Amino acid sequence: MYNNQFKIKELRKIILYHNYLYYTLNDPIISDNEYDILIQKLYLLEKKYKRLKDHDSPTNIIGSNLNTHLGTKKHLSPMLSLNNISNINQFLDFETYIKSKLLLEDDIIFCCELKLDGVAVNLIYKDGMLLEAITRGDGFIGENVTDNIKNIKSIPIVLNGIDIPDVLEVRGEVIMLHQDFVQLNQYAKITGTKLFSNPRNAAAGSLRQKNAEITKQRKLIFFCHGVGFFSKSSWKFSSHFNVLEIFKSWGLPVHHSICLCKNHDEVISFFRMMESTRSSLNFDIDGIVVKLDSLILQKKLGNISRAPRWAIACKFVSKLSQTKVLDIHFQVGRTGVITPILQLSPIKLGGVIVKRVSLYNKYEMEKVGICIGDIVTITRSGDVIPKLVSIDLLNREKNKLKLIIFPTHCPICNSFIQQNNGIARCMEDWNCIEQRKKKIIHFFSKKALYINGLGSSLINQLVDNNYIFSPIDIFNLHNFHFSSLHKVGEKLTKKILDNIFSSKNTTLSRFIYALGICDIGINTAKILAKELKNIDNFVNVRISELLVIDHIGKEVANNVFNFVQNLDNRIMINRLSNIYIINDI
Secondary structure (H helix, E strand, O other), X not given: OHHHHHXXXXXXXXXXXXXXHHHHOXXXXXXXXXXXXXXXXXXXXXXXXXXXXXXXXXXOOXXXXXXXXXXXXXXXOOOOOOOEEOOHHHHHHHHHHHHHHHOOOOOOOEEEEEEEOOEEEEEEEEOOEEEEEEEOOOOOEEEEOHHHHOOXXXXXXXXXXXXXXXXXXXXXXXXXXXXXXXXXXXXXXXXXXXXXXXXXXXXHHXXXXXXXXXXXXXXXXXXXXXXXXXXXXXXXXXXXXXXXXXXXXXXXXXOXXXXXXXXXXXXXXXXXXXXXXXXXXXXXXXXXXXXXXXXXXXXXXXXXXXXXXXXXXXXOOOOEEEEEEEEEEEEEOOOOEEEEEEEEEEEEEOOEEXXXXXXXXXXXXXXXXXXXXXXXXXXXXXXXXXXXXXXXOOOOOHHHXXXXXXXXXXXXXXXXXXXXXXXXXXXXXXXXXXXXXXXXXXXXXXXXXXXXXXXXXXXXXXXXXXXOOOHHHHHHOOHHHHHOOOOOOHHHHHHHHHHHHOOOEEEHXXXXXXXXXXXXXXXXXXXXXXXXXXXXXXXXXXXXXXXXXXXXXXXXXXXXXXXXXXXXXXXXHHHHXXXXXXXXX
16 A cells, blocks of 8 residues: 555656646646656546545646736636547547436537647636636636737637627637747747747747737737636527537637537547648647537536546547667767767657657756666657657666766866856867867858868868868868878869869858857848948947847847957958958848
8 A cells, every 4th residue: 555655646746747847837848648648547546546535636636836927817617627538449438438427329419629739718708898818727717818818819809799698708729830939939049038849838938928018929829619607698509519600700719620520430530630630730739629519418417626527638649659768978069068868779769760869958857857777758859859758757676777967077078067057068169079070060061151062071080180170271171181081082072172162252141150159040140241241340249239230139149249259269250251252141
C-alpha cells in the first residue's frame, strides 16, 4: 500500500507541475498525449485504491493557478474540460456507455468538431452586447480578458438576429494561424523580444497582455464551439448542431468543419478524414470533439467533476517513441552558445532514424533534470526536428543513472563559460576553433557573401590545417593550399579560386548579415542597411541612432553597437571593405 501511496503522490506532483507550466506559464514541456497518459495512470490508481482518493487530486480539477494581473471573474456556469481517448475502440466504448446510461438501442446522432489547440474562452453577452470575456481558468473562475478580447476582429461586439437570449455564455477557442505565428516570431527576432515556441503559446501570451494595444497588434482569431448559461425565455433549440448554426446567423464565428453524424461509422470517417488532412490546415488541431447532439440527452447524462459525460475528445496519435539516453555532448554555436545534445539509442520515428536530440540550452537541460541512462520519449516537432517530450521519472533505476552536469568550461577551447538567463556562452569568439569555423561558414553562406564551391566541409578542412583564421584569409588562398585537402583536385581548386576572385561585389545588407552579429538575421540586416546607407555609417553608428530605427529593440541595438566598437571587428570590417565593392541595401 505504501508503494502505491508513493506512486499516487508522485504522479499528482508531476501532473500539477505540468498544469502550472501549461495553464499559468504557457510553456509546456510534454505533449498532450503524454499528459493524458499521466492523468489516466493516476485515475486508474485512484480507482483501484479508493482510500487514497483526494478531492484536490488533478483528476478532479481543471487548470492551474491563475495569473491575476488581469483580474479574475466567475463563470455563470462551470466551464469544464473534456475526457480524452486515443483510438476508435475507445470511441465505440464511449458510445456503448451513452446507450446503456440512456437506455437507447437506435443509432445516436453526434455533432463532430475540430479540437482546436488554443486558449479556451467564455464570452458573456447581455442583451446582445459583449459584456465580459473570461478564460477557462480552473473551470469556475478565470482571468478577465475582456479588454483584450474586444481587439479580436472575428468576435462581434454586438449580436444581430432574432431570439437572442437576454444573457448568453458563448464557449470557444482563441487561436493563431500558422502564418501569423511565423510573422510574430520574425518580428520578435528583429526587435529582440520573446520568441514563442508554438501558436498556442503565442495566442495565450497575446491574450494575457496587460496592454490591450499589444493584443490588438497580434492576429488572433476566435471560433465558438458551444453554449454555457443562457436565459431560457427565448431559447427554443434542442440540437447542438442547430445552436452552432444559429450562432453563425447572429454573427459569431463557427468553423465550417463541423459535421452532423448519424452513427458511429460517420464519426469514424470524419475522424480519419481530419487526421489525414490536418497538415493542410492553417492552424493546429490535435483531434476532434464528439458531442451528443441532443441538448435534452446532454442534460440527462450530466457531468462528472471535471468533464461532461456527453462529449469526448478523440486525439490524433502523435509520432512518439521511447529510447535510452546513452551520452551527451555540448555543442558550441557560431555565437558561442553552448547547446546540450543528447546521444540516443537509435530509433525509427516517422520514417527517419533519430540518434540525437537538442535540449536547446542550460536552462532547458536543468529544467527537465535529465540523466544518462534515462528512458525518454521523443517526437519529431512538425514531423521534422527531433524533440524531447518527457522522461520516465517513475521507473528510474537511480543507482544506474548518471546525472548530467553542465560544463563550466568550453568543451572546445577550455575557456570559462559565461552564463546569463540560462544561456551559457564561450566568450573566446574567433579564438575558439569551433566558433571560427561556424563564423566563416556563415560569412560565405547563401544569404551572405556566397562563393560557389566554398562549402562547410572545405572551410572546416582549411581551418583545421591553419590555412584560414578569418574570412579575409579566403582571398589569400593559392593552389597549394588545396592540394592536401580531401576530395579537392586541380579542376575543383581552379573553379573555387576563380569564384573567389569574381565574387567581390555585394550589398550592404548581405555584408552586415555575413558578419554574424548576435540576433541579426537577414531582415534586420536589410533594415539597418536601409537606414544607415553605407559601411562607414554602420561602423560609426551610435546606440542612440540605432534605438530610433523602427523594429530595432534595445538588445539588438546593444549587440550591433558592441560589435562595431570591438577593435578586432573594426579592423576586420575595414580590411573586408577594401576587398568588396559594397552597394546600397
